[in-house]
Amino acid sequence: MHIAWRTSDDEDQLDWKNYIKDNGYVTTPVKDRNYFHSIYFKEHGEILFEIATDSPGFTIDEPRETLGEKLMLPKQFDPKREQIEQVLIPIIVRKLD
Structure with a gap:
């Protein structure tokens, strides 16, 4: 099982990383996921937790107006x-009037 939370920025994420460490858990180093930065840790029941930043965001490589119209990697x-495109199920994006 994987549960993810969000933080507003890198500083907020660092505060959480320190809080988690201070409470006896080990986190991963910050992982750059291109659209956000993530840290991960497991609790005693082996559930994987992720804390990801809102920034830099999904508009770093395409404008907000066309988000979702093509696959960005x-x-x-x-x-x-x-290879990736061959196994994906097509998604139809509907425009709101």
Whole structure:
């Protein structure tokens, strides 16, 4: 099981990282996920928790007006774009009037 929370920025995430550490848990180093930064930790029941930042956000590589119209991938996945696209189920984006 994986449960994710969000924080407003890197500073807020660091506060949580320190809080988690101060309470006896180990977190991962900050992972750059291109659209956000994440830390992970497990509790005693082995549930994986993630705390991710809101920034930099999904508009770093496309305008808000066209979000979701095409598949955007972090650069490290671009070499596998064709492979990834072949297994995805198409999503139809509806425009709101």
